[in-house]
Amino acid sequence: MSRNGPLALAFHGLFVTFMLAPIVVVCLVAFTPEGFLSLPTNGFSLRWFRAIADYPEFVHAFWVSLGLGALSSLVAVLVAVPAALALTRYPVPGRGALQALFLSPLMIPHVVLGVAFLRFFTALGLGGTFLALLAAHIVVVFPFAFRLTLAAASGLDPALERAAISLGAGGFTLFRRVTLPLILPGVVSGWALAFIQSFDDLTMTVFLAAPGTETLPVRMFLYIQDNIDPLVTSVSACVIAITMVFLVVLDRLYGLDRVLAGKGSH
Amino acid sequence: MSAAATTTLPATPAATAPERRASRAPLWLILPALLLFTGIVLVPLAMTVLLSFHDWGQYKGIEPVLVLKNWHEIATDPYYAEMFGRTLRIALITTVATALLGAPEAYILNRMSGRWRGIFLLLILGPLLISVVARTLGWALLFGGANGLANKLLMSLGLIASPLPFLFTETGVVIALVHVMMPFMVLSVWAALQRLNPQVEHAAMSLGAGPLTILRRIVLPQVMPGVLSGAIIVFSLSASAFATPAIIGGRRLKVAATLAYDEFLNTLNWPLGAAVAVLLLLGLILIVVGANALVERRYAEVSP
Numbered sequence: 001m002s003r004n005g006p007l008a009l010a011f012h013g014l015f016v017t018f019m020l021a022p023i024v025v026v027c028l029v030a031f032t033p034e035g036f037l038s039l040p041t042n043g044f045s046l047r048w049f050r051a052i053a054d055y056p057e058f059v060h061a062f063w064v065s066l067g068l069g070a071l072s073s074l075v076a077v078l079v080a081v082p083a084a085l086a087l088t089r090y091p092v093p094g095r096g097a098l099q100a101l102f103l104s105p106l107m108i109p110h111v112v113l114g115v116a117f118l119r120f121f122t123a124l125g126l127g128g129t130f131l132a133l134l135a136a137h138i139v140v141v142f143p144f145a146f147r148l149t150l151a152a153a154s155g156l157d158p159a160l161e162r163a164a165i166s167l168g169a170g171g172f173t174l175f176r177r178v179t180l181p182l183i184l185p186g187v188v189s190g191w192a193l194a195f196i197q198s199f200d201d202l203t204m205t206v207f208l209a210a211p212g213t214e215t216l217p218v219r220m221f222l223y224i225q226d227n228i229d230p231l232v233t234s235v236s237a238c239v240i241a242i243t244m245v246f247l248v249v250l251d252r253l254y255g256l257d258r259v260l261a262g263k264g265s266h
Numbered sequence: 267m268s269a270a271a272t273t274t275l276p277a278t279p280a281a282t283a284p285e286r287r288a289s290r291a292p293l294w295l296i297l298p299a300l301l302l303f304t305g306i307v308l309v310p311l312a313m314t315v316l317l318s319f320h321d322w323g324q325y326k327g328i329e330p331v332l333v334l335k336n337w338h339e340i341a342t343d344p345y346y347a348e349m350f351g352r353t354l355r356i357a358l359i360t361t362v363a364t365a366l367l368g369a370p371e372a373y374i375l376n377r378m379s380g381r382w383r384g385i386f387l388l389l390i391l392g393p394l395l396i397s398v399v400a401r402t403l404g405w406a407l408l409f410g411g412a413n414g415l416a417n418k419l420l421m422s423l424g425l426i427a428s429p430l431p432f433l434f435t436e437t438g439v440v441i442a443l444v445h446v447m448m449p450f451m452v453l454s455v456w457a458a459l460q461r462l463n464p465q466v467e468h469a470a471m472s473l474g475a476g477p478l479t480i481l482r483r484i485v486l487p488q489v490m491p492g493v494l495s496g497a498i499i500v501f502s503l504s505a506s507a508f509a510t511p512a513i514i515g516g517r518r519l520k521v522a523a524t525l526a527y528d529e530f531l532n533t534l535n536w537p538l539g540a541a542v543a544v545l546l547l548l549g550l551i552l553i554v555v556g557a558n559a560l561v562e563r564r565y566a567e568v569s570p
Contacts (some may be wrong), residue, residue: 001375002372004377004378008370008374008377009469011374012374013372013396014377014388015371015390016386016390017395017447018445019389019390019448020393021391021404021408022402022403022405022407022408022442022445023393023396023400023402023404023446024404025402025404025407025408025415026400026403026404026407029407037407037410039415040341045347062444078304079299080299080539082294082295082299083295083297083298083299084298085295086292086295086296087292087296088294090292092292092296098296098482101300101303101307102299104303104307105307105329105553107502108311108547109505109506109520109523109543109546109547109550110506110508111506111508111523111526111527111546112311112314112506112543112544113307113310114539114545115314115526115530115539116307116310116311116313116314116543117306117310117545118530119310119313119314119317119494119536120306120310120313120341122311122376123313127467135306135487136306137305138302139302139303139307141304141394142299142302142303146299156552177304184471193395196395199397200395200396200398201507202397202398202399202509203346203506203507203508203509203523206527206531207527207530207531217397217398219439220397220399220403220508221399221512221513223351224399224403224406224513225512225513228403228406228407228410232403233403233407235315236397236399236400236403236404239396239397239400240396240400240402241398243395243396244392246395247388247392247395247564249390250395254392256387256388256392257387257453257457260394260449260453
């Protein structure tokens with residue numbers, strides 16, 4: 001059914017090469033047996049992956065990122081699901097304004113959010129703490145959890161809930177046995193997308209992180225600012241591998257184009 | 267019929283007790299989110315706007331007074347005009363390049379058979395979720411001075427005679443940014459293509475239109491709203507990009523986001539940094555809202 005001519009396919013080939021080149025190069029250089037940046041021309045080596053263990057800052061930053069991603073995405077989902085359900089179920093006054101507010105972290109540049117959070121948390125005496133990072137990340141990943149739950153909840157057939165109510169289900173039983181299972185793919189995709197956003201965020205976090213609360217992207221960024229060596233490529237390769245797992249899960253669960261539709265938009 | 271007639275509802279009968287409880291439910295469900303956003307988004311933003319009017323000195327630090335000093339400095343010092351000009355230029359070129367490359371690619375993807383389409387969609391949209399630091403590091407490796415891979419490839423193909431400078435140049439920043447932003451454009455055009463009715467193309471073909479005429483007269487006008495909304499997203503994200511200009515552009519090639527970072531974490535002149543950030547935010551809101559209004563007016567009849 002492919003009706004693409006040879007010219008179109010050549011363009012497509014170059015396009016895919018362009019999109020994959022930097023990612024493939026990072027992963028290849030990570031396996032170099034040399035002590036300097038080079039493509040592994042004479043054999044693959046894991047020495048730079050082993051070297052990560054000797055650099056505790058990266059290991060610590062990884063755990064900070066993991067904890068931050070898990071906690072912030074969990075809290076975001078717990079707050080976003082009730083709000084999304086309320087906005088799709090009831091005639092809430094100012095619905096449009098509320099939705100715009102809850103999606104606003106997508107519109108506001110992350111550098112502006114970083115500046116604002118730094119000012120705010122420093123004034124509260126929480127500058128550089130994990131708590132400040134957590135609160136900031138909850139807000140920034142909230143739109144991802146919110147939007148996918150909203151999409152799942154508004155696609156729900158109201159007849160199903162009405163049927164459950166007519167059969168005597170109410171309140172929490174209705175939510176737990178009928179509504180939640182139906183919107184679960186949306187909620188789980190929203191959670192996974194929120195986790196990845198938190199795990200990857202640099203621009204906002206770089207303003208808030210202090211030694212001890214540096215996340216992995218912040219540690220990698222500061223390391224690259226000083227010098228680029230094979231160690232940071234092996235760390236990047238690990239980050240890419242973790243993301244790939246999430247990608248495949250999201251694609252299977254919900255379809256990648258549906259999960260990402262409107263990401264960064266309004 | 268007028269819109270007012272449809273929104274005027276008949277008077278509702280007095281609600282029974284359980285209905286009243288149900289009508290009060292939304293507040294409790296929305297309240298946590300509302301508190302979170304008021305406390306941690308609106309208040310900090312207001313504080314930042316206020317901060318941009320504060321005074322600052324090397325030894326006295328931040329003085330909580332209201333002065334126009336920072337705004338005056340940004341308006342008069344040509345350094346800021348140059349820096350915002352560079353930010354705007356990089357964002358514009360990146361936007362045009364992603365549109366020119368991403369729109370045809372989305373069209374080609376859409377014409378592929380199901381299995382290939384799924385694989386390539388994953389390969390092209392996937393990078394969106396991969397850490398920007400890791401992706402930009404890839405470009406730094408490809409560019410890396412005179413013996414970077416990009417230059418070696420271009421020279422072996424005979425396209426250039428001597429190595430081009432990519433690292434620490436605007437060209438390099440734009441190339442890496444185009445890569446970072448491309449998935450947004452492909453996604454946006456892809457979504458517009460999904461709404462296309464293939465029957466219209468078939469009808470045009472049966473009426474004797476050639477493939478180029480169909481592309482120009484049938485497909486392009488219908489996909490244009492997707493290209494434009496993708497362009498708005500790419501522009502606003504490129505104008506506020508931080509990691510790519512910081513790593514590829516280096517310390518000298520400052521854009522708005524990297525300058526704000528410098529003022530906050532190196533110079534420690536927070537009020538000036540806040541003014542740069544607030545100006546970036548206001549400029550983007552103006553441009554995005556204006557562009558959205560133009561797109562909606564122009565394409566009101568195409569995309570309901």
